[in-house]
Every structure is written in C-alpha cells, then in structure tokens.
Amino acid sequence: MPIAIVFPGSSTGPEDELKARIDQLVRGIPCASVTAWHEGRFGRTGNAHQRQGMMGYFASVYSLLAPAFELVMRPLREQQSGAASGQTLVIGAGTGLDVAPLLDRGITPDLLEPDPTLAAGLRRRYPGLQVWEAAAEDIPAPDERYDTVLATLVLCSVSRPRDVLREVERVLKPGGRFLFTEHVGHEDGHIGRYLQQGLEPVWRPLAGGCRLTRHPACYVDATDLVIDHLEPVRQGLLLPIVQGAFYKAGA
Numbered sequence: 001m002p003i004a005i006v007f008p009g010s011s012t013g014p015e016d017e018l019k020a021r022i023d024q025l026v027r028g029i030p031c032a033s034v035t036a037w038h039e040g041r042f043g044r045t046g047n048a049h050q051r052q053g054m055m056g057y058f059a060s061v062y063s064l065l066a067p068a069f070e071l072v073m074r075p076l077r078e079q080q081s082g083a084a085s086g087q088t089l090v091i092g093a094g095t096g097l098d099v100a101p102l103l104d105r106g107i108t109p110d111l112l113e114p115d116p117t118l119a120a121g122l123r124r125r126y127p128g129l130q131v132w133e134a135a136a137e138d139i140p141a142p143d144e145r146y147d148t149v150l151a152t153l154v155l156c157s158v159s160r161p162r163d164v165l166r167e168v169e170r171v172l173k174p175g176g177r178f179l180f181t182e183h184v185g186h187e188d189g190h191i192g193r194y195l196q197q198g199l200e201p202v203w204r205p206l207a208g209g210c211r212l213t214r215h216p217a218c219y220v221d222a223t224d225l226v227i228d229h230l231e232p233v234r235q236g237l238l239l240p241i242v243q244g245a246f247y248k249a250g251a
C-alpha cells in the first residue's frame with residue numbers, strides 16, 4: 001500500500017519509518033551497475049538519429065497497446081494525480097492518459113512531449129492546453145514555474161535521466177514535488193534482473209528506447225531533490241512498478 005507523504009520536520013515517528021523504508025529500497029538498487037551497464041552497451045546518450053526514428057514507429061505502437069496497459073495503469077494514474085496540486089506539468093505526456101485524471105481534479109496541466117506525432121495528437125485532443133514539443137532534458141519553461149511535475153513511464157525512455165531531474169528541479173517551485181510512476185530494474189541477484197538484462201537489447205529498440213533496468217532513485221543524487229516517497233506498487237519479473245515523489249526543499 002502507498003505510504004503517506006511526510007515532509008521533514010512534520011512528525012518524528014512516521015518520518016523515521018519512512019526514511020528506514022526508503023533506505024531499504026534504495027540500498028537494494030544496483031545504481032552503479034545500471035549506469036556502467038548502460039553506458040558500456042549503449043553509450044552515454046545513445047544514437048539520437050536512430051532514437052528519433054524509433055520514436056515515430058513507437059508512437060503508433062504505443063497508441064495501439066495503451067488500452068491494454070491501462071488495466072494496470074489507470075488506478076495508478078488516479079492515485080498519482082490525486083497527489084498533484086497547483087500549476088502542473090506532465091513530462092513525456094504520450095497520448096495524454098494522465099490528463100483526464102488531472103482535469104477531473106480541477107488541474108489544467110501543461111504537457112511536454114518530444115515525439116512530433118504524439119505532440120500533434122495532444123494538441124488535437126486538448127486544444128486548450130499548453131503542449132510543448134520538447135524533451136524533458138530541456139524544458140521550455142521558466143524557473144520555479146510549477147508546483148507539481150508528473151511523469152508516468154517516462155524516465156525509462158529519456159536519454160539523460162540526470163539532466164531530466166535537474167530540469168525538473170529547476171522548473172519546480174520550492175516545496176514543489178515531482179511525482180512519478182515508473183517501471184524499474186530489480187536489485188542485483190534477483191532472477192528478474194537477469195531477465196531484464198537479457199531482454200533489454202531487444203526490448204529497447206522495439207519500445208522507443210525504454211530501458212528495463214533503470215530506477216529513478218539512481219539519478220536523484222545529481223540534484224538537490226529529496227526522496228519523499230518511494231513505494232513498489234506492482235510486482236512483476238519484467239516490469240515491476242514503483243510510485244514515488246521527490247520534493248524540492250526551501251518552501
């Protein structure tokens with residue numbers, strides 16, 4: 001079950017418990033091997049031209065497959081949107097599946113999506129929303145614009161996750177939160193990790209650059225964002241999913 005979001009200083013008991021649980025989660029994550037393995041195999045940023053070509057193809061495939069994913073994802077999106085507040089940016093908005101749960105809560109989000117086909121689809125579907133065709137490594141928004149930045153199944157696909165988190169930190173207001181729902185890599189020694197590593201070279205080009213072995217917590221140290229909440233919400237050998245929040249201190 002998801003744990004409550006607790007800000008430092010708000011209470012000692014739950015905060016200690018939260019920290020202990022996060023420590024345990026983060027300790028199990030093979031961040032060093034994730035980085036070394038990816039960079040050795042694919043290079044630091046990958047092949048941008050090749051990636052762009054794959055994204056067009058992936059946009060069509062993803063639009064077709066999304067309804068099936070939603071059996072699992074819809075309740076997670078609703079839960080995540082329930083934690084959003086104020087000015088909100090959705091990065092890697094895809095076909096816009098996070099938009100309806102936000103609009104239902106009275107939040108009118110800005111959307112960022114680098115894939116031209118998907119961005120055009122978002123503009124058609126939500127003519128009243130700000131849609132940026134841009135990558136989250138370079139968000140075209142001013143500093144401290146947002147109370148919430150939200151991502152669902154995006155950090156697995158971005159070229160430079162550390163730069164994405166730096167940009168998220170830049171556009172968040174002090175006290176703002178980055179909410180994410182991401183599939184993640186298993187810890188070292190887990191049978192699922194062997195499966196993820198074995199399939200990743202085939203999976204990645206077929207799935208729009210998606211890596212099976214990443215974990216958002218491996219990149220937070222590039223920023224001053226603080227892990228506020230990190231919770232496994234779906235088990236699975238190939239695609240275990242976590243939900244979490246990083247917050248920007250200083251409110």
Ligand SMILES: C[S@@+](CC[C@H](N)C(=O)[O-])C[C@H]1O[C@@H](n2cnc3c(N)ncnc32)[C@H](O)[C@@H]1O
Nearest residue numbers: 092093094097115135136152153154157158159
């Ligand atoms: C698996 S899809 C998820 C789409 C959507 N968030 C959802 O939940 O349905 C991954 C999305 O990340 C986008 N993406 C890939 N690289 C990105 C980047 N560097 N910055 C922002 N989004 C990116 C893809 O174009 C795609 O829309």
